[in-house]
Amino acid sequence: MPRLITATLVARPMSDVGERSENNMLEILIKPSTTLANWYFWVGLLGLMLAVLNILGLIHPTYRVSWGGLFTFEYTNQAFGAKDDAAALVTSDLIFIALAGGVTFLGARSLIGDGTPAEWLNSLATSKWYNDLFDFEAGWNLVLGTWLMVASMVFYFYWGIMYLGWIDPGVYSISISLMGLGLVLRMFASIDSDE
Numbered sequence: 001m002p003r004l005i006t007a008t009l010v011a012r013p014m015s016d017v018g019e020r021s022e023n024n025m026l027e028i029l030i031k032p033s034t035t036l037a038n039w040y041f042w043v044g045l046l047g048l049m050l051a052v053l054n055i056l057g058l059i060h061p062t063y064r065v066s067w068g069g070l071f072t073f074e075y076t077n078q079a080f081g082a083k084d085d086a087a088a089l090v091t092s093d094l095i096f097i098a099l100a101g102g103v104t105f106l107g108a109r110s111l112i113g114d115g116t117p118a119e120w121l122n123s124l125a126t127s128k129w130y131n132d133l134f135d136f137e138a139g140w141n142l143v144l145g146t147w148l149m150v151a152s153m154v155f156y157f158y159w160g161i162m163y164l165g166w167i168d169p170g171v172y173s174i175s176i177s178l179m180g181l182g183l184v185l186r187m188f189a190s191i192d193s194d195e
Helices: 017-030 034-056 067-071 091-112 117-125 129-133 140-163 169-194
Strands: 063-065 080-082
Touching (some): 067 091, 129 140, 140 169
């Protein structure tokens, strides 16, 4: 007659793969790779800039953004309020600043690594990325990719400064398309140089 196995014999986990994968995901988010840390840092800085512009009333010509409403798809409150009667600083602004600051900090902490913040800031200031704009010997992919990235940033900042279109979806779509194409072309250039 077959013997029944009791729950006490099979109730323990066979391996700790699930627990390890959860810990690895948290570690990836808290201690990002260089690529993810770069995204954290620059997207966090963009968020901080947008938060300050929103508080100053310069994010859009006619309204202010409620970050709580925007990120909850207006479940908690309206995402946009008229600039004339909307409060200059609300709780969602502070939460958004804390989140953007935290992401910026995580990115910067990983990018700094074992060095000091002063050394890292100095390396940013003395970076020779602008040489890629005219380095035709490195290939057209690198040159065009770098120019597209510069064009993306110039377009976004020009449109934001001239028309207060910092959160305009059309401006985002053009800027992101230029930036994405520039990044891809620069990646192709690094592949070509590796081969």
